[in-house]
Amino acid sequence: MERPKIMRGEKISLAIILKEDKDKWFLWINDRNIQSFLNDGARIHLREEFDEIYEMSKKNKQKMVDFAIVDNTNGELIGFVGLQGINWVSRHAMVWYVIAKEHWGKGYASEALSLLCKFAFENMNLNKLWARVYEPNKASQRVLEKNGFKFVGRLRKHVYLPEFGYVDELHYDLLREDNKGGVGFSFSGCWL
Structure with missing residues (x-):
């Protein structure tokens, strides 16, 4: 089945998440290299728990928007990106992204975040x-900064990660008015 694409970039596209993607998502969030930087990095997800979270995210589209990240050359699923905690009154949301370990360092996260920012704004x-x-997670900090996000604060020794001990949680933001282009797109207004 051809995967419906929402936005196309130079190397990757944001696409609809298919039901069969759920298995890769589950494997990736339980990969120790990826999990060590996730919010709940101290624990392994059980399949039943993951299935509940997946179903909840499908039903909660007012607060979440999720996309598959696919390689433009071969259509391979290489990650996921999305918005969560969407606040429609104050018009803000938190961004997140997960890239399969074998695709780290290729610029896919930066391009996916760029496309997501364009979609959101x-x-x-x-x-x-x-x-x-x-x-x-220096790589993720670089992805955010490359896309124009500014460092706005630090919660000191806020999270315990098994591989690192207690670590600081860093906060970044990007305002619509500050977004003068990002990576791979130029901002030109809203069509809602």
Whole structure:
């Protein structure tokens, strides 16, 4: 089945998440290299628990928007990106992304976040996007900064990660008015 694409970038596209993607998502969030930087990095997800979270996310589209990240050359699923905690009154949301370990360092996360920002500002009329990242995750910090996100605060020794001990949680944001282009797109207004 051809996967419906929402936005196309240079190397990757944001696409509809298919039911069969659920198995890869489950494997990736339980990969120790990926999990060590996730919000609940201290625990392994059980399949039943993951299935409940997956079903809940499908039903909660007013607060969440999730996309598959696919390689433009071969259609391979390489990750996921999305918005959660969407606040329609204040017009902000938190961004998140997960890239399969074998695709790290290829610029896919930066391009996926760029496309997500474009979608959020132009199609959803959001005013602010924000992110939290743990201090040891330097690659994710670079992805955010490359897309124009500004460091806005630090919660000191806020999270315990088994591989690192207690670490700082860093907060970044990107305002619609500050977004002068990002990576791979130019901002030109809203169509809502």
